[in-house]
Amino acid sequence: MNQFKMPLVAAMQKYCLQKKIPFHMPAHRQGQAIAAAMLQLQPEIFKYDLTEVPGLDDLHCPQTAIAQAQALAAVAFGSQSSYFLVNGTSCGLQALILTICRPDDILIVPRGVHRSVLTGLILSGARPVYLYPKLIAKFAIPAVVSPAELNSCLEQHPAARGVLMLHPTYYGVVGNLAAVAQVTHAKGLPLLVDEAHGGHFCFHRQLPPAALASGADAVVQSTHKTVGALTQAAMLHLNSDRLDKQRLEGCLRLVQSTSPSYLLMASLDAARSQMAVKGAALLAQSLQVAKKLRCELASLKGIEVLSNHHLADYDIMTLDETRLVINVQALGLTGYQVAALLATDYSIQVEMADFYNIVVLLGLNTPDKDGEALYQALACLVNSNNRLSSQQGGHLKELLQLPPAIVALTPRQAWMSTALIIPLEQAVGKISGDSVAVYPPGIPALCPGEIISMEIVAYLLEVRQRALPVQCSGDATLKTIRVLE
Numbered sequence: 001m002n003q004f005k006m007p008l009v010a011a012m013q014k015y016c017l018q019k020k021i022p023f024h025m026p027a028h029r030q031g032q033a034i035a036a037a038m039l040q041l042q043p044e045i046f047k048y049d050l051t052e053v054p055g056l057d058d059l060h061c062p063q064t065a066i067a068q069a070q071a072l073a074a075v076a077f078g079s080q081s082s083y084f085l086v087n088g089t090s091c092g093l094q095a096l097i098l099t100i101c102r103p104d105d106i107l108i109v110p111r112g113v114h115r116s117v118l119t120g121l122i123l124s125g126a127r128p129v130y131l132y133p134k135l136i137a138k139f140a141i142p143a144v145v146s147p148a149e150l151n152s153c154l155e156q157h158p159a160a161r162g163v164l165m166l167h168p169t170y171y172g173v174v175g176n177l178a179a180v181a182q183v184t185h186a187k188g189l190p191l192l193v194d195e196a197h198g199g200h201f202c203f204h205r206q207l208p209p210a211a212l213a214s215g216a217d218a219v220v221q222s223t224h225k226t227v228g229a230l231t232q233a234a235m236l237h238l239n240s241d242r243l244d245k246q247r248l249e250g251c252l253r254l255v256q257s258t259s260p261s262y263l264l265m266a267s268l269d270a271a272r273s274q275m276a277v278k279g280a281a282l283l284a285q286s287l288q289v290a291k292k293l294r295c296e297l298a299s300l301k302g303i304e305v306l307s308n309h310h311l312a313d314y315d316i317m318t319l320d321e322t323r324l325v326i327n328v329q330a331l332g333l334t335g336y337q338v339a340a341l342l343a344t345d346y347s348i349q350v351e352m353a354d355f356y357n358i359v360v361l362l363g364l365n366t367p368d369k370d371g372e373a374l375y376q377a378l379a380c381l382v383n384s385n386n387r388l389s390s391q392q393g394g395h396l397k398e399l400l401q402l403p404p405a406i407v408a409l410t411p412r413q414a415w416m417s418t419a420l421i422i423p424l425e426q427a428v429g430k431i432s433g434d435s436v437a438v439y440p441p442g443i444p445a446l447c448p449g450e451i452i453s454m455e456i457v458a459y460l461l462e463v464r465q466r467a468l469p470v471q472c473s474g475d476a477t478l479k480t481i482r483v484l485e
C-alpha cells in the first residue's frame with residue numbers, strides 16, 4: 001500500500017476536473033450559489049475550522065453567538081426555536097423520535113420514510129404502524145398519505161404517541177399537510193415532519209406551503225439539500241408545546257458530535273441570512289429555468305415530466321417546481337441509462353435515477369445556460385437512443401405492489417437479537433433481521449422484525465432474477481438474508 005496515495009482526494013479532484021453541470025445537491029451548486037459570507041472565509045478557510053474557543057459558544061449549550069444565529073434562523077423559518085444540526089436531517093429525526101417515543105410506543109409513519117427514521121425506531125424502541133401511500137402509476141413513485149387514511153389509522157391506534165410525515169417526498173410531491181396536522185392535533189398528538197427536501201419552501205410564494213406554516217409541531221430540514229449550506233448541515237425547528245423542549249435538547253445532545261464543525265455551523269448561519277435577504281430572487285431564477293425546461297421538454301417525444309395534471313387521483317396538492325421528475329420509459333431506456341449517458345456524453349450530473357425516471361434538482365440561482373444544456377442533451381438523446389426491450393418495463397410494473405408488512409417485533413428488538421444468514425429461498429416464515437427496498441417503488445419490502453412471508457420471498461426472488469438495484473442492510477444480491485435466531 002503506497003501511503004503517498006490519497007484515493008478519495010484524487011477521486012474528488014478528478015470529478016471536479018470533469019466540470020459537470022450540477023443538477024443535484026447541495027443547492028449551492030458546487031459553490032456557484034454559496035452565500036457571500038462563506039466566500040469571504042474561503043481564502044483562509046482552515047483558520048476558521050475552529051472549536052469551542054472563547055467567544056464561539058457551544059452547540060450543546062448555546063448562549064451567545066450560536067444562540068443568536070439560531071434565534072435568527074427561528075425568525076427566518078417561522079419557528080419558536082431552531083437548532084443547528086451537524087449530522088444532517090438524519091440526526092434531527094432520530095432526536096425527535098427519541099423525544100416522543102419510549103420502548104413499545106406506537107409511532108405512525110408512512111412506509112416510504114427515510115432510513116434515518118428506522119434508526120430512530122431502533123434507538124427508541126418504538127413500534128411503527130405503517131401507512132402505505134398509493135403509487136403514481138405512470139412514474140411508479142410513491143404519492144402521499146391522505147388525511148382520511150391517517151384519521152382511520154389513528155382511530156385504530158388510539159395509543160399512538162405521534163405521527164411522522166414526509167413533506168415533500170424525495171420526488172417533490174406535497175400532500176395537504178395542514179389537513180394532516182388538523183387530524184393529528186384532533187387526537188392531541190404531535191406532528192413531526194421530515195422536510196429534508198423542503199427547506200426552501202418558505203422563501204418563495206410559488207413553492208408549496210412549508211411544514212411549519214401548515215401546523216407541524218417539529219420539522220427537520222436538510223439545509224444543505226435545498227438552501228445552500230454545506231453538506232451535512234441541517235436544522236430542526238420546534239414550533240409547539242406538544243413536545244418536551246428540554247427532552248428534545250437532551251436527545252440532540254445524544255445524537256450529535258461533541259466536536260461540531262464550525263464551518264458547517266457557519267454555513268447554516270450564512271445560508272439563513274442569504275435566503276432571508278435574497279432567497280426569493282435566487283429561487284425565482286431557478287423557477288424560471290424550471291418553467292422553461294418544462295415547456296421545452298413537453299415537445300420531446302418519449303419524455304414526460306411529472307406535472308400537476310398527473311396528481312389528481314393521489315391526494316397530492318402540488319409539486320416543488322424546482323425539481324423535475326422526468327420519465328424516460330417511452331424512450332425505451334431506463335432512468336439509469338439516461339443518467340449515465342447525460343454524465344458521460346453531455347457532462348451533466350443529475351440528482352438521481354430510478355428504473356423509469358431521472359430526477360433533476362435546480363439548486364439556487366440556476367443559470368439559463370444550464371437549463372438550455374439539459375434540454376439540448378435530452379433532445380439529442382431522444383433523437384439517437386438505443387432501445388431496450390419494452391417488455392422489461394411492462395413486467396416490472398407487476399413488481400410495484402408490495403406485499404404488506406407483518407410486524408412481529410419492534411425494529412429495536414430485531415436489532416438486538418442474534419441473526420443468522422441463510423439462503424433467501426429458505427426464509428419463509430422467519431423474522432427478518434434486514435431491511436430491503438427496491439427502486440421502484442423505493443418503499444421497503446422488509447424491515448427488521450417483520451415476518452418474511454411466502455409472497456415476500458417470491459417478490460424478492462423475482463427482483464433478484466431481474467437484477468434490479470436493491471437497498472439492503474445485508475446482501476444486496478439477495479442470495480442470502482439475515483433472519484433472527
Ligand SMILES: Cc1ncc(COP(=O)(O)O)c(C=O)c1O
Nearest residue numbers: 087088089090114194196222234
Ligand atoms: C426524505 C429524506 N429524509 C431524510 C434524509 C436524511 O437527510 P440527511 O442526508 O440530511 O441526513 C434524506 C436524505 O436523503 C431524505 O431523502
